[in-house]
Amino acid sequence: MDDNGENRPKTRIQRRNTQAILEAALEVFSSYGFRGATLDQIAKAAGLSKPNLLYYFPSKEAIHAELLGGLLDVWLAPLRALNPDGEPRTEIMTYMRRKLEMSRAMPRESRLFANEVLQGAPRVAEVLSGGLKTLVDDKAAVIRTWIEAGRIARIDPHHLIFSIWALTQHYADFEVQVRAVLGTERDAFAEAEGFLDRLFDRLLTPDP
Amino acid sequence: MDDNGENRPKTRIQRRNTQAILEAALEVFSSYGFRGATLDQIAKAAGLSKPNLLYYFPSKEAIHAELLGGLLDVWLAPLRALNPDGEPRTEIMTYMRRKLEMSRAMPRESRLFANEVLQGAPRVAEVLSGGLKTLVDDKAAVIRTWIEAGRIARIDPHHLIFSIWALTQHYADFEVQVRAVLGTERDAFAEAEGFLDRLFDRLLTPDP
């Protein structure tokens, strides 16, 4: 089904152009969603002609799929890195900080996923209920052992993870809103770090 | 500029059809975003022909604008209701619960706004930096007085409001993801209420 993976870009030109296309596609898809984006927009942003786009990728779908698939691992890496043998609060705080840093450094990637999920995740539904669910369930189980050991507060692990997603991605996905409300003077991400540190510190502290 | 407001729907048929159109448009726009939605989809969902749609609304833009504008007041009502003279924690907790309830009861409306803001809010940019900013600044000032009086913890009011938005809207905007991860057995919103109660209770409690 998927003819990628075997025949990677070989020549210099292929590498440069596929890279430019994916970069441009990220820009456009993250701004307009899949249906709202057009090949002409992507081609223009990549500095290529539309037929040339389709010389490197067989279809609009394929570009989108390549983008999503290629970024999924990066996107989930921080959660994967959550170490069952680490110090519970450190592990969770580190995870949260990494997610926030990703929102800051890769807001377009965040919006790409947000657009996809918002619109019903038609292209990644299997990933959500497959790999993602497995990963989250796995880490939730780890967190549960920490709770049982009394090392962090007794809160639902799944919703703890959701809260990290929601609070960190909010600053990327709703950036224009955050900026509009805070004004251009304030640094939303810098402030968010302090705020979220405090929030999760309080949330995780076990009851006396 | 806006020729609405004066000539509201009068006849029974007008009322019924404009209602059906807005209902259908909410369904379609919230699922696909502005550019991703088509008039044919909306017309079909409303049980009308496309020309008939355009008999009631002058353009696709107009339908979208009417939807957004009509819902803004409803959407911001809970924040407006935050009472400076009320008991601080009760006021904030009530606000959070109302927002969560709105996410539960009106997920399509939430996604409509989410789509709009995600894609750069081209049609509501003025509202964000105008009315919304004013409202938020106003309520943030109220919260700040509560903090100064030592009645709630010393946390940034703007980010407190952001956190309420992020955490409650997450359950509507990313519903498919939440459902995929949680499975169909669990009731995300019921669980969220308990989780968020606990979270904000801990967040707001003043330092000893």
Place this chain on the structure above:
DNA sequence: TCCATTTCTGACCATATGGTCAGGACGATG
């Protein structure tokens, strides 16, 4: 019942869009 107004439709239009194709330009390799 008759007429004016409102409501609705099929046919149509201009443009946008995803995608194709024949062939030309280019670049590396002998």
Place this chain on the structure above:
DNA sequence: CATCGTCCTGACCATATGGTCAGAAATGGA
């Protein structure tokens, strides 16, 4: 420099889409 495979393009196509229009059908009031 000849040649072969890579790279690229203009022209083109089928379909989708937002929107228009002349006129038919329904509605409502006198």
